[in-house]
Amino acid sequence: MILSNKELGKYLRDIREQLGYSIYDVNKLCDISPSYLSLMENGKRKPSAIILKKIAPIYSLNYLDLYEKAGYIDLINDEKYISTGTTPDNIYDQLKNIGTMYVSNTDMVKIPILGVVKAGYDYLAQENWIGSVDVEKNIISDGSEYFALKVVGDSMSPVLIQDDIVVIKKQNNFENGDIVVAIVNGNEATIKKGKKTDSSITLQPLNPSYDPLVFTYDEVKSIPVTIVGIVKQLKREF
Numbered sequence: 001m002i003l004s005n006k007e008l009g010k011y012l013r014d015i016r017e018q019l020g021y022s023i024y025d026v027n028k029l030c031d032i033s034p035s036y037l038s039l040m041e042n043g044k045r046k047p048s049a050i051i052l053k054k055i056a057p058i059y060s061l062n063y064l065d066l067y068e069k070a071g072y073i074d075l076i077n078d079e080k081y082i083s084t085g086t087t088p089d090n091i092y093d094q095l096k097n098i099g100t101m102y103v104s105n106t107d108m109v110k111i112p113i114l115g116v117v118k119a120g121y122d123y124l125a126q127e128n129w130i131g132s133v134d135v136e137k138n139i140i141s142d143g144s145e146y147f148a149l150k151v152v153g154d155s156m157s158p159v160l161i162q163d164d165i166v167v168i169k170k171q172n173n174f175e176n177g178d179i180v181v182a183i184v185n186g187n188e189a190t191i192k193k194g195k196k197t198d199s200s201i202t203l204q205p206l207n208p209s210y211d212p213l214v215f216t217y218d219e220v221k222s223i224p225v226t227i228v229g230i231v232k233q234l235k236r237e238f
Helices: 005-018 023-030 034-041 049-055 063-070 088-094 217-222
Strands: 073-076 079-082 108-114 129-136 146-150 165-170 179-184 190-196 200-204 213-216 225-235
Touching (some): 005 063, 023 034, 023 049, 049 063, 129 146, 129 165, 129 225, 146 225, 179 200, 200 217, 213 217
Parallel strands (some): 108 146
Antiparallel strands (some): 073 079, 108 129, 146 165, 165 225, 179 190, 179 225, 190 200, 200 213
């Protein structure tokens, strides 16, 4: 059952108090600021998925249960998948190219998880692989090159969180609403929601704590900004 922000805050406060923790104790244990915890418990701020994952073990809770209570996922028939109607701007409807995170065990192939994606670097070279991930053959059956990346940081929370694995189709173009992998000014790749207008490209984080990156087409060439792929599937371990 999905709880309101106020109900979720009270639920978390009651558990904290039952365990005998103060807000400052929780702060020390998981490095979440006391002010954030207070706003969360009073229903004035909805905790992000990454925050819920941090506090779950401290409160002796399964973070999946917290995700469900917060409306980030649905748990149906023991299959776990992201809800399509609970994120800002109904993002899962917009991101039409992201597949389900629930993966069957049939007709799987392995693709490499890359450690670094940056300009002037053969990022598909085998020495850059840090592992591999199983992907359904039908996801990657179009003859294109595919690779996977591990998400770092929370700029795309709650859709993508720390340590998620995303399957990337290698290409240099995108449609509005795609989640893109882009290299800006030769730095390591960043994952953002892509938007194009007649005059600019925007790389939009989904976490409102981060500012969008907006580039004119002249800046795309001069900086440069290079699109290296789009996210085709999210893989998350539960």
